[in-house]
Amino acid sequence: MNTKCRVLVVEDELPTQRLLKNMIQDLRPQWEIVATTTSIEDTREWLENNGHPDIIFLDIHLSDGLSFAIFDNMEVSSAIIFTTAYDEYAIQAFKLNSVDYLLKPISRESLEAAIVKYEKILKVVPRYVDQKDIRQLATLIEGGTPLYRSRILVPTVEGFLKLNISEVAFFHSSQKVTSAYTYGGQPHVIDMTLEKLEGELDPDKFFRANRQYIIHIDSIQRMETWFNGKMIVKTSPESPDKIVVSREKVRSFKDWINR
Helix, strand or coil, X not given: CCCCCEEEEECCCHHHHHHHHHHHHHHXXXXXXXXXXXXXXXXXXXXXXXXXXXXXXXXXXXXXEEHHHHHCCCCCXXXXXXXXXXXXXXXXXXXXXXXXXXXXXXCHHHHHHHHHHHXXXXXXXXXXXXXXXXXXXXXXXXXXXXXXXXXXXXXXXXXXXXXXXXXXXXXXXXXXXXXXXXXXXXXXXXXXXXXXXHCCCCCCCEEECCCCEEEEHHHEEEEEECHHHCEEEEECCCCCCCEEECHHHHHHHHHHHCC
16 A cells, blocks of 8 residues: 555654664655654644644653553544553553554564554544544553563664563663663663663562662572661672662562562
8 A cells, every 4th residue: 555644653762763663664665754752742742733643653651651641632633553562461452443552572564564454444444543442541551450561672783682571680770871681691781761660660570779770579599788777689690789778778678578
């Protein structure tokens, strides 16, 4: 199908944003990517100033909240293809007739399938999105069992690597660089801050020990008391430097261990 489309990409993870743009341009060179935005606020402002594109590729979890807030008091007539790194209970919700989704890391095949679905629906239904479907999906995610990140896209020299969260022993931040360490001891540099990760990881499994570390409960080998009421956490694999839990966090850390 050679229909020209205006496309808006809403994605706050830059590697995913670049990958998605490149694949769209490769699969549908006649389509125009009119803009990319990274937050709810920026997206609402762009839509108000530029009108509605034909398709929006929309990340659900943005840095300033769930992207459903974009639709508050705003009727959006664009097709919506959601992108998400979460494959928990609510994936079935994305199979609503008028809503499609792409699970990160996004593959060429899944993107092609979503585009073909859009093109087929466009032939019979010019206005693709039903606002009540969006509201239903928002209610399921905001009011149901929390969704937690299940994988991360890791930039590599050759392209990208899919890293499952279940493989990660801890996350380490140093000099504004965040790395995910697997249980095999392999570090992977990722384009995410610990602050963003902290809000997207299962709190039953991960704990923010300090400004440098988020640790998985299964990586903990032993804990040692330290001076001034602090605690040292030993992990496997071994961390690049000491993981020190502050005196103020020791109680919540112990409560987390004892859940």
